Amino acid sequence: LLHARMVLKFVQVEPEATILTMELGEELQGSGPGTVHGGSLATFADVTSAIALTGAFDPAEQIPVTTDLHVRYYRQPTSGPLTAEARIVHRGRRLLSTDCTVVDGDQRVLARATATYMIVATSEVQRS
Secondary structure (H helix, E strand, O other), rough: OOHHHOOOEEEEEEOEEEEEEEEEOOHHHHHOOOOOHHHHHHHHHHHHHHHHHHOOOOOOHHHHHHEEEEEEEOOOOOOOEEEEEEEEEEEOOOOOEEEEEEEEOOEEEEEEEEEEEEEEEEHHHHHH
């Protein structure tokens, strides 16, 4: 499982903000020494954003499905752990949107992401 290999730790899961951390490690390395693969940062933002939706749907009957994820990359980290903080910025009946910021151990912004999720009945997912 990808998420297990990323070694994500929950810091806060609250209606105001969800915060997760992730240690820098070889699994995250990009194409050059000291770099982090952009897909790892995107996945970190996506997971943190999806967890920010906690309480916005019934997990026994529904799941959030990513319909759009836009990531803007700014720089590589100088230290860890990396921290992602996500907030819900739009709550519709079926669509929810989030903003997420990923920083390094020195609080330097590495990436910002916006994501939209569709809340789908688990019975719909099982049929596909």
